[in-house]
Amino acid sequence: MEIKDSSSSAPNDSSTGTEPDIPSNTETRSSQLHPKESPPPRPAPGYTFDGQTGWEKFRLLRPGWGMYHDVRRRLPFYRSDITDAFTYRTIASTIRPNLYKSLLPALAYTLDMDRRPNGFYGVNESLFSSALAAMVFSTISAQPLTIVGITGLISLFNYTIYDIIEIYDVTLYPRFMCWTAIWAAIFHWVVAFGNLCDYMRYVTDFSSEVFGMYVGIIYMIKGVEELVSLFDSYGVVDGYLSCVIAILYFATVYALEKLGNGVLAKPWARGLLADYAYPIATLFWVGFSHIPGTLKRSNISTLPITRAFYPTQQRSWLIEFWTLDVKWIFVAMPFGFLVMLLFYYDHNVSCLTAQAKQYPLKKPGGFHWDFFLLGCTTFIAGILGIPLPNGLVPQAPVHTDSLTVYETELRVIATEEGEGNEIRRPIVKASKVVEQRVSHFLMGLGIIGTMTGPLLIVLHTMPRAIFSGVFFVVGWGSIESNGITKKLLFLLSERRFIQSNDPLLQIPRSKIWLYLFCQMIGVALPVAISQTIAAIGFPVLVCILIPFRWVLMPKFFSLKELQVMDDLTATNEVVLASLGGAPKIADTSSTEGFGLEREFSERRSGVPRQRVGSFHR
């Protein structure tokens, strides 16, 4: 394993990694990386703090440097972001991950919030927030692939803060939330101007797998909680019927996706199935719940709606935040900091995974600028009293996935004996990504459309059980495809059936167990506290994983072991440029040669397509 000392040597771009060892440097890498294609015009990034000296090495002393470069790097692509969109994939990905994967969970979280903070956030608030985020980020963000919306974590935050405020004075809640958002916005801007997003380049699969697993488990729990609440609110008939629908909805989407990713039928028919598994299942099961007879008479509970465009509660859209006591304004500050910390991790990891190594992206990222924008939407959402939007995991990577053109290729492996002297195996290749901002924008329009009276009534026909089903699909997808699950399956498999060139075989099993143990602790702690008032401390736990990985783990694991098991979450140079290039670590001096296990798996069976809701892998 050759370890280079060049500061600019980046890890292999796995998608174009046919020449992994070309010596690249910051200025010339773009032309060398894709030598066979004529690349679109791209300015040299020129943004990094690595190797800086004197006062220049302090990020906070050069405010806005990262943001400036983000805009400068991305602006030339703005025109092509629109012109590139005129393909079928844009339509498919507007419907598949966007409408279905952000609208449904957003509404699902509304149900969740509806129950908890006494109905302050309703369907209108959720839709408004999703629409705001979609419009802002689709038009002026530097990374329009990242879907922004309402997550389960912000819902968790909202009602945990409600539980805390309730102890003192429940009428403070709207204004307190507003000030929390204002503080959060301020901290966002500090981070964005201070170039502090750079640290996200240290995010590896170690922590993003933990986060994906955590999110998956929380989704599953929410699905069950939603069903349980139906029993409490609407009685057993509603409850049991909802269980039936939720389970069968899950099974339908799962089966359709499996079919769509198999080798049955023609590729285009499979593609349609995979693209429209969500709409097909949703239409079917919504219709099912309205079949006249026993089903209709059971009168299953549906999504609660209120008058279009008005807040759920009797109030104006603007929160009168200036009437809050100064004491409470300052109490809100630490909460605002925690919200920022949550978004710092959650939003940026969404961006990273939406631009992860398996996608052959050509357009640059822009983390600082987007985080600044996120501060703006946080501020607006705060003073309007709507849930705070941020980047969605797993919807953001699923969005990129649905924009990726996959080709199922045939690999014929010649064998030396038997088997007719060959083995045929489908290999999935990601040939290109339709990088554009139109699908995100159309999704925003779709959500605005949904906010109007007539479409609200359509939404009202949806059984709440469907949302539980969505939680199950998204949650299970995140768990099933997670690296933690995969390593666990490796350890549980009978040794003799493992391919003898699997890189995991090169390291001691005890080390894999240790690695998994660290990850599982990382999952178990936040899951445990998320059921308590301590849930607001969750962002601290997640962020700690990054330094833990880089500072402590090299003491337990050899470089080789980490190279096999771990990898940077995003290795694409055009993406890392926004973060100042690939990280340089003290005792490894480079990130080359990581991700051996992933490379092995991709060489063997191609890149994994994102199944519904699956986290990147």
Place this chain on the structure above:
Amino acid sequence: MEIKDSSSSAPNDSSTGTEPDIPSNTETRSSQLHPKESPPPRPAPGYTFDGQTGWEKFRLLRPGWGMYHDVRRRLPFYRSDITDAFTYRTIASTIRPNLYKSLLPALAYTLDMDRRPNGFYGVNESLFSSALAAMVFSTISAQPLTIVGITGLISLFNYTIYDIIEIYDVTLYPRFMCWTAIWAAIFHWVVAFGNLCDYMRYVTDFSSEVFGMYVGIIYMIKGVEELVSLFDSYGVVDGYLSCVIAILYFATVYALEKLGNGVLAKPWARGLLADYAYPIATLFWVGFSHIPGTLKRSNISTLPITRAFYPTQQRSWLIEFWTLDVKWIFVAMPFGFLVMLLFYYDHNVSCLTAQAKQYPLKKPGGFHWDFFLLGCTTFIAGILGIPLPNGLVPQAPVHTDSLTVYETELRVIATEEGEGNEIRRPIVKASKVVEQRVSHFLMGLGIIGTMTGPLLIVLHTMPRAIFSGVFFVVGWGSIESNGITKKLLFLLSERRFIQSNDPLLQIPRSKIWLYLFCQMIGVALPVAISQTIAAIGFPVLVCILIPFRWVLMPKFFSLKELQVMDDLTATNEVVLASLGGAPKIADTSSTEGFGLEREFSERRSGVPRQRVGSFHR
């Protein structure tokens, strides 16, 4: 393809087929077939009508000849049928397919019959019938591997006859059923003494796949019907909760079996999972339905029971059949004939599939003797007014399967390039079958135990929903592993991913479609009529498939095509001996060389283990 003209040349015994081309003849085949093992003492079968001349070629003129040979051939093994049983597999197979796979469906059909012929057949009748069959066939049958019990088809018969009798005089029903059974018994004896079971040697996968698919579909329909009836009888709460339990029960068994047949964990742990998937799932979901709180309050309907050992209705066990009008006695005759025809096919196919080619059996079969015995049990069951038992598909082959010792071997395929120069693949081998009669006997004892008061009360705790779940598991297993499904998947698969040495590629796709079309008609007709009063004509439809296959199909298909797609259901010489040897067909002159597709699949991935409820494949 060498085609032999020797009348005694039998198709390859696929389990011991290492020397497929040895010239064998009737007298010496036993010693030649297993030259490496010292075989147990076995008399030469010497029973066949092939090549006979003059009056000797008429089967009916030599009554009892087949039965005599059956007994003579099998009797020497009686001692070893008991001594061979002292292995763990006997225990596992007593619990796995027997208790769970015949008791549960028997009870499930009771629910079915309980609803239809006005409660004439209850739990006690079902248990009595199952116990009677198990005791008789485990002790004195020639083929103790064949599980005998109550099938869905006899349940269908019972209530179709009820629907007919109801038109005239409903009080006739018990006595009419009794006479139907008496006539059926007489016809059984005629067939057994007349050596007419011989024609079962012509049963190929063509018709047994049709039958398996039909049974699977009927099982699924029954599962749904059972759930629907709960809505009607017990209201929506019961209905929806039952749906939840039935679906999750199905999912649990399915998932456990999948795990048990994978490569995770140690082989012994996998084996335990596969063996006990049914009991684990049943215990769990019965317990689930009794969890205090909402579930317990829902008061789900359970298996209805009555006083132990007494008939469900107020009557003595003996039906007063002698009081029936002579007119009605003769009306019962055609019904009796149809019952016999049903059992002729159903029971004998059960025996064939329980002794099918994939099992390395060493002990001989005895179809004539067993059919005679079936006549006896039909007679006894008839005059006692209990459902008529017969051989169970798919339980009989599952019984053999659970007695088979499988070994998962590793095949390392050397490749010429890439992939680390090898591919590792698990291959399942059937190394031996524990051929004994003790597991069947223990199952009988278990059923008798269940008939006692205390255990009846345990049964009473089982939600009816579990039985729907059982229907789904058994039905889906039969559909999923069916040859029809496999050919359909082949046709739907993208061409380029099919192994180039797959024998199905050697014949035109249109011919495969035609073959499937014939099979699907064969499935659709009986499914369609089974919902009407014409259901009693079902046995005729099924039996017609055998001559259709041998007389008409060779006109549409070339020999080569049939050799690829079809195969005798049982090819084991020791089994076919009871039927007078392998069939000799006019224009093919031999059955050598059939079953190429199956051979290909077994060479590639080993013999398929029977999944829960899967029909032979």
